[in-house]
Amino acid sequence: MVQRFLGLFLHELGMALRRKGLWIAYGLLFLFHTVLLFSPPPLGEMVEGEVISRSEAWPVAGRFLLAVNVFFPVVAGILSADRMQRDVRLGLRELQESTLLSRPVYVLAKYLAALASCLLPLFLWVMAIPAAMIAIGHAPADMLLAVPVAFLAITVPAFAFVVAFSLACPMVMPSSVYQILFTGYWFWANFIPPELFPTLNGTLLTPSGIFAVQAFFGGPASPASRGAGQYTPADALLNLAVLGLCIAGILLLLERFLQRQQRQGRRA
Amino acid sequence: MTARWTARWKYSWLTYRRDALWFPPALWALFLVIVGIMRHPEVRFNLARGYLGFIMPLISGMMAAYAVLDDPALELRFATPIRAGQTLLARLGLIIAVQTACALSFQLFLLVLKVDLSVLGSLFGVQLAWFLPTLSLIALGTAGALAGAQTVMGAFLVGAVWLVQVMMKGWFDANARYLHLFRGVLVPGDPDLALNQCVLLAGSMALLFFSWVLLHRQERYI
Numbered sequence: 001m002v003q004r005f006l007g008l009f010l011h012e013l014g015m016a017l018r019r020k021g022l023w024i025a026y027g028l029l030f031l032f033h034t035v036l037l038f039s040p041p042p043l044g045e046m047v048e049g050e051v052i053s054r055s056e057a058w059p060v061a062g063r064f065l066l067a068v069n070v071f072f073p074v075v076a077g078i079l080s081a082d083r084m085q086r087d088v089r090l091g092l093r094e095l096q097e098s099t100l101l102s103r104p105v106y107v108l109a110k111y112l113a114a115l116a117s118c119l120l121p122l123f124l125w126v127m128a129i130p131a132a133m134i135a136i137g138h139a140p141a142d143m144l145l146a147v148p149v150a151f152l153a154i155t156v157p158a159f160a161f162v163v164a165f166s167l168a169c170p171m172v173m174p175s176s177v178y179q180i181l182f183t184g185y186w187f188w189a190n191f192i193p194p195e196l197f198p199t200l201n202g203t204l205l206t207p208s209g210i211f212a213v214q215a216f217f218g219g220p221a222s223p224a225s226r227g228a229g230q231y232t233p234a235d236a237l238l239n240l241a242v243l244g245l246c247i248a249g250i251l252l253l254l255e256r257f258l259q260r261q262q263r264q265g266r267r268a
Numbered sequence: 269m270t271a272r273w274t275a276r277w278k279y280s281w282l283t284y285r286r287d288a289l290w291f292p293p294a295l296w297a298l299f300l301v302i303v304g305i306m307r308h309p310e311v312r313f314n315l316a317r318g319y320l321g322f323i324m325p326l327i328s329g330m331m332a333a334y335a336v337l338d339d340p341a342l343e344l345r346f347a348t349p350i351r352a353g354q355t356l357l358a359r360l361g362l363i364i365a366v367q368t369a370c371a372l373s374f375q376l377f378l379l380v381l382k383v384d385l386s387v388l389g390s391l392f393g394v395q396l397a398w399f400l401p402t403l404s405l406i407a408l409g410t411a412g413a414l415a416g417a418q419t420v421m422g423a424f425l426v427g428a429v430w431l432v433q434v435m436m437k438g439w440f441d442a443n444a445r446y447l448h449l450f451r452g453v454l455v456p457g458d459p460d461l462a463l464n465q466c467v468l469l470a471g472s473m474a475l476l477f478f479s480w481v482l483l484h485r486q487e488r489y490i
Contacts, residue, residue, distance in 0.1 A: 025424045042442040174287045183427040
């Protein structure tokens with residue numbers, strides 16, 4: 001079973017990483033963020049002569065990954081939307097069903113491969129940024145530890161949440177409709193202040209990473225957290241647990257949906 | 269002659285993505301209900317502005333990304349003497365027509381509810397406030413999909429540009445006010461608005477021309 005899982009995971013990962021669209025999409029956003037990070041105001045945020053102190057390394061890493069979570073999950077969601085659907089559209093499911101590959105293993109391998117393909121290029125880029133900052137004397141070496149920890153606590157849960165829904169939802173609606181709803185959802189559920197309009201922002205269902213930033217990295221309120229309070233580590237753990245439950249729930253639903261499709265296919 | 273027209277309409281109906289027909293009216297209905305439920309005039313205005321100025325361009329751009337290339341009979345279509353301009357006009361024209369119908373009927377509904385849109389300018393100014401961002405994202409979605417030879421590229425460009433423009437108004441104020449898609453709905457009194465609108469219109473035309481050129485290279489999409 002482990003072999004089958006690994007085989008499918010590596011095949012899917014390789015296929016996803018070879019997609020031209022993934023690199024163009026990420027490349028454009030990398031360029032955009034890099035220009036913002038290394039240009040002086042008003043174009044960017046790099047103030048000449050300003051050096052991040054050792055005590056600020058962790059909050060700065062938290063805020064950096066929170067900023068990453070504004071745009072990159074949208075790319076991940078849009079790019080992952082056709083991963084599961086294409087197997088059905090191209091008739092691969094019938095072939096896969098005739099093999100020894102079980103459905104739960106198939107769903108899990110597909111999910112983890114899609115997630116890894118979205119995270120890998122981003123991880124390389126987020127590690128290159130502190131390395132460049134340290135090289136030009138703008139940040140302390142502590143950033144090289146703070147950034148991967150922040151990546152794990154802030155970026156990975158958001159992407160895990162987004163990719164799970166992006167695999168499952170397009171099975172019951174057209175990709176274009178899902179992509180519109182998803183882009184609108186990401187803005188509505190993470191960045192609209194609760195006092196302005198009813199939103200999921202500030203609830204335990206918020207995947208933006210603001211809970212982890214405030215609870216674990218001591219980040220001050222940012223534009224993304226307007227209307228939200230200061231969260232404690234307990235809140236952040238609860239937030240991660242709720243997101244984890246949602247991911248498990250949607251993957252289970254996806255597996256059941258595929259089972260139903262398989263039964264209907266046999267009857268037909 | 270009639271048989272040929274019937275066959276053409278039947279082919280269009282069977283092959284065209286029907287979500288471009290049902291999804292915009294579905295969101296239109298949703299916003300009608302929400303605006304109707306809300307009582308506070310400011311909330312009603314913000315919702316109306318949000319639908320016309322932000323939601324409609326997003327829907328249109330994403331639909332446009334799928335409009336040309338996501339056709340099960342694309343190879344057959346390329347084998348017929350249908351010109352690139354005709355394809356673009358038919359596919360994008362339908363999206364614009366549906367959105368125009370939604371926008372105008374939504375404004376009529378707002379009139380009945382006495383929601384005042386005059387903050388956005390004259391009647392013509394209000395139409396420009398939703399039409400120009402809609403046209404710009406339609407052009408971007410089409411050009412992106414054709415340039416990348418993948419619908420997902422157009423969808424990504426529309427999603428990313430939409431979110432960047434919505435989230436970074438301050439940055440656009442300082443650095444690129446002429447490229448800000450939502451200036452008509454967010455800063456309707458801006459003295460530079462006319463120039464911004466000219467740039468958006470010219471940019472959209474350039475992207476549509478680029479799409480037209482790309483659509484001639486049919487071998488890229490087969």
